[in-house]
Amino acid sequence: MFASRAARPALRCPIHSAPVSRRDLSRKVILAENKNYIPIRTNLKGSALLNTPALNKGAGFTREERAVFGLEGFLPYDVHSIEKQSWRAWNQLQKQPTTILKHAFLASLRDQNQVLFYRIMQDHLEELLGILYTPGAAEAVANYSSLFRRPIGCFISFPNQDGMRAQLESHLHDINRVADVAYHCNDTKEAIDLVVVTDSEAILGIGDQGVGGITISTSKSALYTLGAGINPNRILPVVLDVGTDNHALFADPLYMGWKRTRLRGKNYEQFVDRFITHCRELFPNAIIHFEDFGLNNAYKFLEKYKDKIPMFNDDIQGTGAVALAALLAAIKASGQKLEDQRIVIYGAGSAGMGIAAQVQDGLQLLSGLSRQEAARRFWCVDRNGLLLESQGNSLRHSQLEYARPDEEIKTWDLENPDIHQVNLMDVIRNVKPTVLIGTSTHTRAFNEEVVKEMAAHVDRPIIFPMSNPTALCEVDPADALEWTDGKAFVATGSPFNPVELNGTEYSIAQTNNALIYPALGLGAILARSKTISPSMLMAGVHALSDLSPALEDNAPGASLLPDLADVRNVSVSVAAAVVRQAVKDNNAQDPMTIKIVNGEAGHGLEDYIKSRMWDPVYRPLELVD
Numbered sequence: 001m002f003a004s005r006a007a008r009p010a011l012r013c014p015i016h017s018a019p020v021s022r023r024d025l026s027r028k029v030i031l032a033e034n035k036n037y038i039p040i041r042t043n044l045k046g047s048a049l050l051n052t053p054a055l056n057k058g059a060g061f062t063r064e065e066r067a068v069f070g071l072e073g074f075l076p077y078d079v080h081s082i083e084k085q086s087w088r089a090w091n092q093l094q095k096q097p098t099t100i101l102k103h104a105f106l107a108s109l110r111d112q113n114q115v116l117f118y119r120i121m122q123d124h125l126e127e128l129l130g131i132l133y134t135p136g137a138a139e140a141v142a143n144y145s146s147l148f149r150r151p152i153g154c155f156i157s158f159p160n161q162d163g164m165r166a167q168l169e170s171h172l173h174d175i176n177r178v179a180d181v182a183y184h185c186n187d188t189k190e191a192i193d194l195v196v197v198t199d200s201e202a203i204l205g206i207g208d209q210g211v212g213g214i215t216i217s218t219s220k221s222a223l224y225t226l227g228a229g230i231n232p233n234r235i236l237p238v239v240l241d242v243g244t245d246n247h248a249l250f251a252d253p254l255y256m257g258w259k260r261t262r263l264r265g266k267n268y269e270q271f272v273d274r275f276i277t278h279c280r281e282l283f284p285n286a287i288i289h290f291e292d293f294g295l296n297n298a299y300k301f302l303e304k305y306k307d308k309i310p311m312f313n314d315d316i317q318g319t320g321a322v323a324l325a326a327l328l329a330a331i332k333a334s335g336q337k338l339e340d341q342r343i344v345i346y347g348a349g350s351a352g353m354g355i356a357a358q359v360q361d362g363l364q365l366l367s368g369l370s371r372q373e374a375a376r377r378f379w380c381v382d383r384n385g386l387l388l389e390s391q392g393n394s395l396r397h398s399q400l401e402y403a404r405p406d407e408e409i410k411t412w413d414l415e416n417p418d419i420h421q422v423n424l425m426d427v428i429r430n431v432k433p434t435v436l437i438g439t440s441t442h443t444r445a446f447n448e449e450v451v452k453e454m455a456a457h458v459d460r461p462i463i464f465p466m467s468n469p470t471a472l473c474e475v476d477p478a479d480a481l482e483w484t485d486g487k488a489f490v491a492t493g494s495p496f497n498p499v500e501l502n503g504t505e506y507s508i509a510q511t512n513n514a515l516i517y518p519a520l521g522l523g524a525i526l527a528r529s530k531t532i533s534p535s536m537l538m539a540g541v542h543a544l545s546d547l548s549p550a551l552e553d554n555a556p557g558a559s560l561l562p563d564l565a566d567v568r569n570v571s572v573s574v575a576a577a578v579v580r581q582a583v584k585d586n587n588a589q590d591p592m593t594i595k596i597v598n599g600e601a602g603h604g605l606e607d608y609i610k611s612r613m614w615d616p617v618y619r620p621l622e623l624v625d
């Protein structure tokens with residue numbers, strides 16, 4: 001049932017002191033013109049300056065800069081504004097015939113003129129996100145070695161492990177970073193805010209991609225800049241090359257990674273531990289973002305480090321957070337309660353179990369359920385069907401508490417009672433779920449039969465096919481809406497166009513961790529929090545959920561979450577909530593941020609956050625000897 005307008009909850013975030021206006025969200029670049037941009041000091045001149053992406057302005061160098069930095073013979077005469085440069089780059093990009101060539105064009109631009117790359121991305125975020133990120137990034141990762149031009153990011157390969165510390169350190173001395181960041185720091189140890197690391201075992205839904213996984217680290221890093229204004233020169237994207245079990249890569253003569261079977265066991269763990277130790281020593285202020293590790297390792301390192309250092313696993317925690325935000329929005333918009341939901345998770349891996357854990361936290365915190373009562377709201381289906389207690393030893397640790405008692409299915413109407421494998425349709429028929437989440441990589445698993453059966457028992461089915469890239473999505477939103485006569489709340493992991501049905505336009509929320517992890521990272525960096533705690537995550541969830549367009553009055557068909565293209569504005573609210581929570585929990589260590597949150601600094605937190613965001617504008621340059 002649709003909730004009446006009066007029944008809709010007030011637009012007030014429990015974490016924020018002030019109400020949040022969704023109308024505050026606008027596509028405009030935040031505050032760029034009000035900032036005082038400190039000049040960048042450099043001794044580079046001529047072609048060396050043009051070949052330093054963090055400093056290069058191309059045709060954007062002013063007359064004075066051209067004279068001072070000896071650029072006149074290197075550039076055509078006319079000086080062009082960044083708007084003109086962005087327009088030219090956009091026209092060039094349009095001429096690239098395929099997504100992968102567009103991705104390669106953007107990578108090349110990033111490698112020539114970093115500010116212009118971020119500027120064109122920001123100017124056309126809606127159109128370009130699908131190229132830089134999912135689904136485009138999947139193709140770029142898979143074709144990394146054949147498309148390779150120049151390396152971006154940090155490559156730590158197992159055979160070179162003896163030099164790991166020096167390899168990381170050399171990135172501190174990278175000319176781009178030194179020019180823009182380290183020069184202005186008292187200590188190079190302050191130069192890195194964030195490390196984004198993958199070992200490439202489970203890239204998006206396309207599996208083991210060996211060294212090509214660097215592109216997921218660089219894409220996720222770019223989204224930190226676009227989404228939360230984190231200075232790109234203070235981010236280190238890393239791939240840990242520990243070999244690959246993707247044997248197609250071995251057969252490729254152009255493959256650029258270490259051609260060995262993936263390292264496992266003790267050697268692997270020590271390698272990753274050594275990496276973390278060096279990062280902590282060399283970049284003590286940096287938070288560490290784990291991305292697309294294989295399921296077992298993802299959980300192993302999360303458990304090992306989450307209470308000790310500021311780190312998080314994006315696939316587990318970022319995905320859990322964005323899914324809960326969308327779920328809370330759907331529930332509020334339809335006047336339901338979280339504790340009344342029966343939740344089926346299809347694909348019980350990192351993302352699926354991360355969502356279960358986050359929603360379980362929500363059930364405990366918001367609905368007052370015990371941990372065990374909350375776990376009873378889930379039915380998780382994996383390759384071998386419904387997770388059952390009798391599967392004991394074959395279940396992974398993260399799955400154990402959601403396994404259902406075998407007793408429960410004794411009374412069920414099963415498609416094939418002879419086999420001990422309860423399939424998705426069995427679960428839908430017997431559980432009558434209110435929520436169906438897909439994190440399985442099983443293309444079109446939510447077929448017409450599944451969706452119609454679900455819709456036959458609930459007024460507003462909540463269906464989140466979250467697998468990426470687009471081709472692996474469990475159901476096309478247009479189908480899900482058609483099969484439910486527009487009653488379903490649908491949200492996907494990759495972008496989909498709005499759906500027109502019976503005179504209503506349905507916007508499809510892109511329920512992707514990219515809507516929340518940039519702000520989570522920004523909040524943790526600004527607070528310099530000791531850890532990235534569950535309460536910080538939950539604060540981010542509430543802040544994001546409260547910005548849901550579906551909670552607007554009279555908004556049939558509205559998206560459950562703000563548009564990913566609005567992420568930078570969304571991030572201000574979400575990061576503020578994260579920071580406030582860190583301060584409240586005595587987890588924050590940055591004196592300035594603590595002062596601001598405690599109202600002792602004379603200006604508000606949101607303004608401070610905006611003032612700390614990096615913008616794609618050309619900063620003045622100052623020549624030093």
Ligand SMILES: NC(=O)C1=CN([C@@H]2O[C@H](COP(=O)(O)OP(=O)(O)OC[C@H]3O[C@@H](n4cnc5c(N)ncnc54)[C@H](O)[C@@H]3O)[C@@H](O)[C@H]2O)C=CC1
Binds near residue numbers: 295512
């Ligand atoms: N929307 C978002 O923000 C995010 C989406 N994802 C997507 O979720 C999907 C899974 O990613 P991860 O959890 O990291 O991978 P994973 O490998 O950890 O988990 C996938 C799970 O699905 C199961 N599975 C595979 N085929 C199945 C089938 N036919 N039926 C039932 N279960 C099946 C696997 O056994 C495994 O447990 C990927 O497509 C990924 O792109 C992941 C993270 C974030």
Ligand SMILES: CC(=O)C(=O)O
Binds near residue numbers: 315467493512513
């Ligand atoms: C979005 C993301 O992190 C994934 O699909 O793996």
Ligand SMILES: [Mg+2]
Binds near residue numbers: 203292314
């Ligand atoms: Mg991922």
